[in-house]
Structures are given as structure tokens and as C-alpha cells.
Amino acid sequence: MATKQIIHGVFGDEVPMMEACKKLRASGIRVKDVFSPFPVHGLDPVIGVPRTRLAICAFIYGITGTSLATLMMWYMQIHDWPADIGGKPNWAYYFNIPAFIPITFESTVFCAAHGMALTYLLRCWLVPGAKAKNPDPRTTDDKFLVYLELNDEQAKKADAILKDNGAEEVNYKGTLYIEPAY
């Protein structure tokens, strides 16, 4: 059975932390995650975080909103009960498009914003009652934590790299047992 060690490299500043991540990657060590009190710009490509596709989701939710509003107004105002209010009949959808633009726009924004927000919360599993995801509570204050899961040989290498690049602490947080792949 293979084992992996859980290592927390704790830094007091984002610049050495980033440097350490670069070195780790250069020596072929995978940085599993980094926990930081704020978004560290430029870190994603260093540790190999792919670009999020949430914006694409937002676009899809948005056009869904546009379609829903169009369908709703066509059905209610043109098809189901074309009321003639103030001598302004509702004969055809294209006839009324100018008056339908505001609600179509609002519905687009409504669906895009709420759809994306909901997707974001669920994708990150940010829900009421969820357990705190940071392994060390200081990472929401002023510490930057490089989270590694490595075998003994890599761990030794990583330990040196972390310490050489100004890690304030290197904590060993136990062992993970990896089931061998069949």
C-alpha cells in the first residue's frame, strides 16, 4: 500500500510562497492547493489551476433568461390573451418588441447572475453549515499555506525547497493511505 504525507508549508507573505511553488513545480512536485487570505494574482498558472468556465455558464444562463422572457411575453401578451389597452393592440410579437426589451434585458441579467452565483456556490460547495475548508485557521488572516500530498522521497525534496524559500513552518499533518489502482 502506498502512503503519502500531508505537508503544510506556511508562509507569511505571498511573494516567497509563489517562489516556492514555482520551484516545487520545477522539480516535478505537484502543489495540491494553496490557501490564502486573498486572491494571489498570477498563482493559478504556477500551480496549474485551470481557468474557470463560470463565465461560459453565465452566458448560457443569460441566453436562457432571454428565451424565457421572450417565450413568456409572447405567450401571455400575444397568444393567450392579446388585450387591447389604450387602443394599442397586441397583434404580433415583432410589433411589440420595443416595449418588450426592458423585461427581456432584466430577465437575462436575472438568470445570468443568479444562475452563475448558484453554480459558483455549489461548485465550491459553499453552503450553509459546510465545514471550513481551510486546513489551518490562520490562512484567512495573514498566512499563506502550500498544501502538498507527497511520497517520502518527494517530501524530503519539498521540505528543503519550502524551507529554502522562506517558509515559516513546515508541518507534517499525518499520512494518507492510497489504495493501489487495480
Add this chain to the structure above:
Amino acid sequence: MHAESEIRDPLILGSKNYRQITDDIIAPIEGKAAKGWYVLLTICALTFLWGIGCLAYTIGVGIGAWGSNNAADWAWDITNFVWWIGIGHAGTLISAVLLLFRQKWRMAINRSAEAMTIFAVLCAAIFVTLHTGRPWLDYMLFPLPNQFGSLWPNFNSPLLWDVFAVSTYATVSIVFWYIGLIPDFAMIRDRVIKPWQKKFYGLLSFGWGGSARHWSRFEEVSLVLAGLSTPLVFSVHSIVSFDFATSVVPGWHTTIFPPYFVSGAVFSGFAMVLTLMLVVRKIYKLEAYLTIKHIEYMNIVIIVTGSIVGVAYLTELFIAWYSGVEWEQYAFLNRATGPLAWSYWAMMTCNVISPQLFWFKKIRTSIVATFLLSIVVNIGMWFERFVIIVPTLLRTFLPSTWNTYTPSFIDIGIFIGTIGMFGTFFLLFSRYFPVIAQAELKTILKQSGEAQKKESANHSHAHSHAH
């Protein structure tokens, strides 16, 4: 990292580090509230209660309790609605438009400005809900299947557009605000010691951990939400102005209304942000984060939007004359010289003249002057909506329907009550929620912190000497 020019004023004063930012933002939550906080909260809560009383009375006996009459069938209700919605606009502008423009100074104020937006929209909602007369039937505003032979609302009506615009605006603002709050709640959760606080903030933080993947998504969500909210800011008040502009009432039926309403909204919203910020910075000792420079930036926005409003007033007068439409001409003559002329001149003084004082650097960097003028601007913007609505409706086409208007005790009570409600909510927010978006603020510390700026300046000088 991008270095920032030394000429730019620092946005975080003193020599702060990440830990100190945490400490300063959490201080009001961990510590005991100041006496002033309790005094203000009591005053606000009592006025809120008074407002609830007047509100209950209105629901009990109907809107005949108000001063509105057959001529002025819209009066304080819609005045207050437009005023509150307008105030809300600054929050979205600061958090969305200034985010897209990468204005770093927004980070100290966006959180409380967004909170202000939400509370202002809630106040506005009270008036739109009540002004229909039978608020328990307000569900009919929404396109719900019903037993009346599927009788649908009229999608050609700007009043219905408004229902969609305001509900979208309110809910999107709440989501934008809350998503930004999550990392800060996590910070509080990890810091507080009292068990109930740990539980409370743990629940609110949704289990945030600050992983790199989550931050990357967080930033994308913030950016896209900002992109979506930007047209939303402009559309909401444009649509509110359509409520007037698409009517055939002289003085309302003008194409200038959308831009005029939007700039007026931003104008009054920034004034309200300033009023609140100056109090918050004093009570919670946040002078290092809400600097004089921040106040100056906001005052500059006030000059710009205030001047647009001023130009709009004059354009309206010019076009009324130039159009040759006598109804239009009379509408404006009546506003300026009719029975309610005092409100017109109050509006002109507060909105056109007073913001021009901010051209003087001494005035726009003075805390006392800014505080007083921010209140003057909000009084002026309330009168703007009053002038648009009441004097106009009192003098329409048929002289036999002309009337006078006096607000009733209940009108005043509900309005004062919403101010109390706004104050109560804001005070509770500022005591229990992080008033400054600390996670975002930490990202600009190295470029915009005073000590950090000095250090990097010294460093680069030393560097150039060495060469």
C-alpha cells in the same frame, strides 16, 4: 506585481500589515460597541417603530390616510420610492462600475455602499408595495397563473417593467454583496472565540477556505457580476424614469429623463455613502482605510454627477421654451413660480449650487463641509422628485381638477420611519458584519499602503543610485 507611482496618494495610511488589517476590521465585532452606537440605534429603532405604526394604520384604513388627492394621486409615496431607489445606485456603481475600471479606492467603501444599496431598496419597496392601495393583492403585479381566466399583467407598461427591474436589481445586489462577504465571514469565523460567534459566523461563511481554485472562481464571479450589474445600474433608474417619461403629462413627457434620473441617482447615492462613511469611520476608528483621499474621490463624483443634474435642469427649461409647446412651458413656469415654488428653489439651491462648492480643494477635503453638503444634496434630491411629481400633477390640462397638496401626519411618519429602518439596519450591519472588504483590501496593501509605498520608493531610489 505592479508597482504604483509614488505620486499617487496611499489608500491605506500608516504602516499596516495583513494582520493589522484583520485586527482593525474585526475590532467592532470582537469588542464592545461604543456608547454612540447604542444611542444612534435607539433613536433609529424608535423612529422605525413609529414608521411601522403609520404603516399599519395605512394598511388598516387605506391610502386615504395620506395627503394624496385626486390631482396629486402620486405624492410622497412615489417621491420616497424614487429617492430611495436612487440612493441605492451608488452601491452598485461603486462595486460594479468602479470594479470594471479597476479603481482601487472602491475597496474601502464597496462593502458598506452595497449594504446601503440593499437597505435603500428595501425602503423603496415599502412605498411601491403600499402605493397600490391593497398591498395584499400585490402578487397580481407578477405574471402568475390565476383564476381570472388567465388575466396577465400588461408587458407594454413601464410600471410592470419597473416591477421586473427593481426585483432583479434588489436580488442581484444581495447576491453580489453576499458573495463578497463570504471570505470575510470566514476570516471572522477563524478569529472569534465566543462559541455563539463561532457558530454564527461559521454558518454565514458557508465553509469558505480560501483555496486557490475557489479564489479564481471568486474573482471570475465578481467580474462577471460586475459586468452584469453595470447595465443594471443604468437600466433600473432609466426604467423608473420611464414611469414618468412615457406618460402624456407635460413636464414628464421628456426624452431627457433616463440620463437625468441616472445621474441624479448616482449623485444622491454618493452623498448618502459619504454621510454614512463619515459616521462609520469615526465610530469604528477606520481613518486609516477611509482616508481624506477617499472622501475627495467621492466628492469629485458628486461634482460630476451634480453638474450633469444641473445641466439637465437647465436643458429642460430651454427645451420647454424652444419646443413652443405651451403646456410644457406652463409646467415649468408653474414649478418655478407656482404655489410650490419654494420646493423648486430648494431643489435648485441644494442640487445645482451646493455641489459646485466642491471645486474648492479646501471644501472637498474637509470632513465637516463634506458631511453637511452630503446631507444638503440628499435633501435637494428628495425635493427634485417631489417637484417632478407633485406640482406637475396639481396643474394638469383641466383647470377644474387643479388642487393643493399637504402631506398628512401618516405620510411623514412612514417616510421618517423608513429613515429609521435604514439607520437601524445599517447600524446592525456595521456592528456585526465586516464593514470593509478586508480580503480585497489586503490585495492592494503592497501597492497602495503608505509604509509599503515609501519603502518601495526608497528601494527604487537606492537602486537607481547604485547604477
